[in-house]
Amino acid sequence: MSGLPGATTLTVVVPCYNSADYMRRCVDSLLAGGGPEVEILIVDDGSQDATPEIADEYEELYPGRVRAVHKHNGGHGSTINVGLEVARGRYFKVVDSDDWVDVAAFAELVATLRRFGTDDADVDMVLSNFVYEKEGRGTKRAVRYRRALPSGRVFGWDEVGRLRKTQYFLMHSIVYRTGLLREVELHLPEHTFYVDNIFAYMPLPAVRRMYYLDVDLYRYYIGRAGQSVSERVMISRLDQQLRVNRLMMEHVARTVPPEHPAYRYMTHYLEIVCAVSSTLLLRSGTDAALAAKEALWRGIREEDELLHRRLRRSALGQITNLPGRHGRRVTLAAYRAAQWRVGFN
Numbered sequence: 225m226s227g228l229p230g231a232t233t234l235t236v237v238v239p240c241y242n243s244a245d246y247m248r249r250c251v252d253s254l255l256a257g258g259g260p261e262v263e264i265l266i267v268d269d270g271s272q273d274a275t276p277e278i279a280d281e282y283e284e285l286y287p288g289r290v291r292a293v294h295k296h297n298g299g300h301g302s303t304i305n306v307g308l309e310v311a312r313g314r315y316f317k318v319v320d321s322d323d324w325v326d327v328a329a330f331a332e333l334v335a336t337l338r339r340f341g342t343d344d345a346d347v348d349m350v351l352s353n354f355v356y357e358k359e360g361r362g363t364k365r366a367v368r369y370r371r372a373l374p375s376g377r378v379f380g381w382d383e384v385g386r387l388r389k390t391q392y393f394l395m396h397s398i399v400y401r402t403g404l405l406r407e408v409e410l411h412l413p414e415h416t417f418y419v420d421n422i423f424a425y426m427p428l429p430a431v432r433r434m435y436y437l438d439v440d441l442y443r444y445y446i447g448r449a450g451q452s453v454s455e456r457v458m459i460s461r462l463d464q465q466l467r468v469n470r471l472m473m474e475h476v477a478r479t480v481p482p483e484h485p486a487y488r489y490m491t492h493y494l495e496i497v498c499a500v501s502s503t504l505l506l507r508s509g510t511d512a513a514l515a516a517k518e519a520l521w522r523g524i525r526e527e528d529e530l531l532h533r534r535l536r537r538s539a540l541g542q543i544t545n546l547p548g549r550h551g552r553r554v555t556l557a558a559y560r561a562a563q564w565r566v567g568f569n
Contacts, residue, residue: 233261233337235313235402239303240266243321244274250324251282255289257330261338264290265307270297301412301419308405314341315350316402318395318423322445323357329439333399336437347378348404348431352441354396359447366440367391373436380432381485389540392493395420396442404430417461418468425472425493428486429479459508462501466520469501477528491534498524499540503559506544506552521545 236254240247247266254264264286266279279292295306304318315337319325333352340347353368372385408430412419458465476490498520505517525532535541546554 231261231341232263232312232314233341234258234315234317234334234399235263235265235307235311237265237267237304237307237311237316237318238321239269239300239307239318240271240275240279240321241269241297241300242271242273242275244271244278247275247278247321250319250321251290253324253327254319254330255286257325257327258289258334260289262289262334263311263313265293265311266290267293267295267303267307269295269299269303298414299416299419301416301422302414304412304419304423305414308402308410311402313402315399316405317399318420319442323396324443324445325441326439326443329441332439333437333441336435337399340435346401346403347433347435348401349427349433350399350435350437351393351397352399352437352439354394354442354444355440357443357445359445367394367397368438368440369397369436370438373434375436375438378433378435380434381489384434384489387489387492389496392496393424393489394444395424396444398424400427413467413471416467417464421468421497422471425490426475428490429484431486455504455507459504462504462508462513462516465501465504466516469497469520470523472497473524473531474527477524477531482530491531491538494531495535495538495540498535499544502544503555506555507559 236258238247238250238254251264251266254262258264264282266282268276268279276292276294279294282290283292291310293306293310295302307318308316329352333350337350351369351373353366355364355366357364367390369387369391372387372391373379374383405427408427410423410427412422472494476487476494480487480490501520502517505513505520521532521536524535536545543558544555546552
């Protein structure tokens, strides 16, 4: 049984691409908080620095606990795909190599997952809090779900309360049951950035049983030069942001009826992603970007009129679609205020 000592309770995939300068902090935190029932897969995505050697070093030092997987470069999504193919754990989590976990919180997570196996009570998704570790910012902001989710017990979508615009289930807050990901045949696009949104979104209609562990587990580091979530980089990769946005929209429009218990949350998440896409297009400010913004919303309307109406009439849908030059200035002012308050890039 999965809950017995020595069984693999959790697989953690650590995607690495030229991560030699910071990956040790990530892996060391996982080793310190986990034990022999936690499998750490360091997936080297064709790195050109010392990442492969560091991965092999960890595998040699911690046999049976760490596995190094080397592959040709395929992007973040491809590392998760490979990790899912070879994972031995009953549960599955991704921790990016420039992030890390709180050691005590991770130990509590593992103990919680172990109990699920012992009780033979499958939980499809476990949620926990994450903390923005903003470079140069003394005050750390945590995203918690205390008022929206029941804590310390199994629940379903009908018990998910109202989430604020800053509250949604990022990859950082999610642990999935490995079998569920395989049942839905999750396969992320390769050579595409921002697919962590797809990871956190596509499996949701299959999720039935959830559990909220109220600990500040994941430390989400932002502020490193050239990081994929920096505003400058995101604007340069708007085509990929829009591709992910479109895939998410098509998924809910084509496969999740409004009466599905996960639909309300999925439209909440999609509202936020559409707002990010729209605001970045406004920040770009070119005629082509403004045309792309119109095309984004037109495409939603053509795909699903009801979904478009829900998104367009939402708070973020309205503020990101204010008309005219003055409206765009108001939108960007609201964006800058949110950027300062939340601490994202």
